[in-house]
Amino acid sequence: MQVDLGVLLDLQEKDNAVKAAKDQLEALRPRIEKLDETLAQAEGALDAARKNAEEADGRRGELEGRIESYRLMQERRRQRLEWVRGAKEASAIMAELDLARSVLAKEEAEWIRSADQVQEAEKLVAEAEGVVAQLKEDQAAERAEIAAKTDQIEKEIGEATGIRDEAASGVKPRMLELYRRILQGRAPQALYPLRSGACGHCYTAVPLHRRQQIENGQAVEACEACGVLVYKEAE
Numbered sequence: 001m002q003v004d005l006g007v008l009l010d011l012q013e014k015d016n017a018v019k020a021a022k023d024q025l026e027a028l029r030p031r032i033e034k035l036d037e038t039l040a041q042a043e044g045a046l047d048a049a050r051k052n053a054e055e056a057d058g059r060r061g062e063l064e065g066r067i068e069s070y071r072l073m074q075e076r077r078r079q080r081l082e083w084v085r086g087a088k089e090a091s092a093i094m095a096e097l098d099l100a101r102s103v104l105a106k107e108e109a110e111w112i113r114s115a116d117q118v119q120e121a122e123k124l125v126a127e128a129e130g131v132v133a134q135l136k137e138d139q140a141a142e143r144a145e146i147a148a149k150t151d152q153i154e155k156e157i158g159e160a161t162g163i164r165d166e167a168a169s170g171v172k173p174r175m176l177e178l179y180r181r182i183l184q185g186r187a188p189q190a191l192y193p194l195r196s197g198a199c200g201h202c203y204t205a206v207p208l209h210r211r212q213q214i215e216n217g218q219a220v221e222a223c224e225a226c227g228v229l230v231y232k233e234a235e
Helices: 005-027 029-083 088-167 173-185 208-213
Strands: 191-195 227-230
Touching: 005 029, 005 088, 005 173, 005 208, 005 227, 029 088, 173 227, 191 208
Parallel strands: 191 227
Antiparallel strands: none
């Protein structure tokens, strides 16, 4: 097929420039993901520590509520004891007081342990908060560097894309559509030079009559195997 090879090669050069800039941007992604993963792990540990502290505080609160309830019940038993006259009833109330006193002692001992657990949990939260804060501080310089590079590369991509679009405007619509369809395939670019009688992309031999047209500079031919456009490279 007869085409303006120079215009197509210029477009391809501009497309490659855009792709190279995008590849640079993509190359930053693993660094960002690594930083994010490390921070996410530390923040996950902090969330777990906070949840544990909340649960410990909740258990302590429940114990405080039960202890207060037991104390109130004990006070009521004591008041009843002051008003009873029969020995049997008084004996029963005394037994209740003794039993309740034992239960209350156990609850108070459990509350002391729960208070220690709350204190330990709060200590772990503070430590986890310190780890997250330190990690953010340690990552700040690298994140700033990546952000600066990202801004610069995105600017380069914008400029390269504008230049590429200007180059594309000089290609005939039908040829531009063919060029775009080829790029939608597996080949990284649309045009490849003829190499030793074969397609420079897939190395499939080009039929003799078509190869002669390419070598004579009379046409650019589509490779029958991979579909790219094969041309004669300038000597």
